[in-house]
Amino acid sequence: MKTSKNLDSIVSLAKRRGFIFQGSEIYGGFVGVYDFGPYGAELANNIRTAWWRAMVQQERNIVGLDSAIVTHPKVWEASGHVGGFADPLVECKECNTRSRADHLLEEVGVFADEKMTTEEINQLFDENRDKIKCPNCGKKNFDVVKHFNLLVKTNLGNFKDDWTKNATYLRGETCQGIYLNFKNVLDSSRVKIPFGIAQIGKAFRNEIAPRQYIFRKREFEQMEMQMFVHPDNEMNEYEKWREKRWQYYLDLGFNKENLKWHEHENLVFYAKAAWDIEYKFPFGFKELEGIHARGNYDLTQHQTFSGKDMSYLDQSTNTKYVPHVVETSVGLDRTFLAVMTEFYDEDELGGEKRTVLRFPKNLAPVKVAVFPLLKNKPDLVNKAEEVYSLVSKHLLTEFDDNGNIGKRYRRQDEIGTPHCVTVDFETLEGDTKDTVTVRDRDTGKQERVMLSNLVSYLTDK
C-alpha cells in the first residue's frame, strides 16, 4: 500500500496524538515555537538518551556538560555572533511578509551563500527580481535585502530602562558553553587530548522565517559535541567523526537512501572542512547535522577576549598549544521530525487500514500497553491492573480499557507502541491460567505468554 507520508499527515498525527502542539495555541499561536505533548516529551527524551549514550556513555574520552543558557555578553562578541550572526532578510512591499533572501534565491535555482555581504546578495537578488515571488502573496515587489542579527536579547540581571543597549543574549548555540568550560573540565577531570565535551540544551535564534514545522524554530534544542585535538590530528579525527555520525543514523534504524552528505562550498576562513548530513524530510533533503573541523578559532577568540590562557600542556612532550576542534552538531527537533518521517507508515492489517509509527523499541514513547479484554468485568480489570504494575516497573507502560480491542490496537499502532498485552478470560482459569496474549505491532501476530515470563519476554524483545 502506498503511504501518504507527507508533512500534512505527520503534522496531523502529531497534533491528534499529542506529540507536538503549536506554542501558545489558545492565543492564536506564537510563530517558531512549539510544545512537545505527552508522547512528544517521551520521544524527545528517548532521542536525547540515544544521543547521550552514543556520544558520552559509550565514548571513553567524552564527558558531558550542562551549561547555562545565559552567559556574559562578551561571549557572543568573542564568538563573532554579535558582529556576524545575521541572515539576509527581504520584505515584500505588498503584504509585508519577511523572507530569507538566500532561500528565495535558492527556490529559483540561484545559489546564494549565507556568508555573502549585503552588497553581494543585493546584487544577486536584483539580477533575479523578475523571477522571485513572495511566498505569501505571490507578487514580485520586494524591498532591498538587509542583514538581520539572529541573537535574542534578554534583560536578565539588567534593571535599566534602556537595557537593550547593553543586553546579553539567550545562547544562539550550545557549544559556546563548552568552550567556556574547556579549562574547568580539563582541570577537574582526568581527560587528556584528544577528548570531547558534549551537551544537550536549548538555543534561541530570531529566525526570519521559521517554516517547515519544527524544522526551523526560534526556540530549539541542540545536541553538540566538541572534540579537542592536537592540530596535526584534526583531519584524522574529523574523518573518524564523519563515519561515526553517519553510522549513528543507520544504527537508529534510518534507511541509508534517506540520508546524504552535503559539502559546504564556501568555508569560513578558519574552518578546514564542513559537511552536513542531510535527511530526506517531506519537503526534500535538508540539513540534519553539521560536522565541522573548526581549527582553534573559538578557543583563541575566547583567549583574546577574556585574557585567560586557553592552551593545553602536553606533559609527555612538554609542549603547549591551543587545541583544534572537531564539532558535531545536530538539532533535537530536526531529529524528532526525521524520526517521525522515517518511521511513519500506513498499511492494512486484518483487512483494516491503519497508520503506524514503526519506531525502534528504544525510541517508542510507550513500550507496552496493557488491556483488560472487557471494561465491565472486575476480575479482568483487577488482573490487568496487576499486570500493569508488574510491567510498568520495567518498561514505560500504558493502561487502556476504552473501546473494543481493535480500536485499542489502532491507537497504540499510531503512537508506535511495540507490544500490547491483553488479559482475557483464559488468563483467569483453566490450562491457560496466568497467561496473557502479547501482540506485535509490526506483524499483528499474537502469542500467549506466561505471566511469570512476561517481563523477560518484553525486555528481551
Ligand code: ATP
Ligand atoms: P540552517 O542552515 O538550516 O539554518 P545552520 O547551518 O544555521 O542551519 P547550525 O548553526 O550549524 O545550523 O546548527 C547546528 C544544528 O542545529 C543544525 O544542523 C540543525 O539540526 C539545528 N538547528 C539550527 N537552527 C535550527 C532552528 N532554527 N530550528 C531547529 N533546529 C536548528
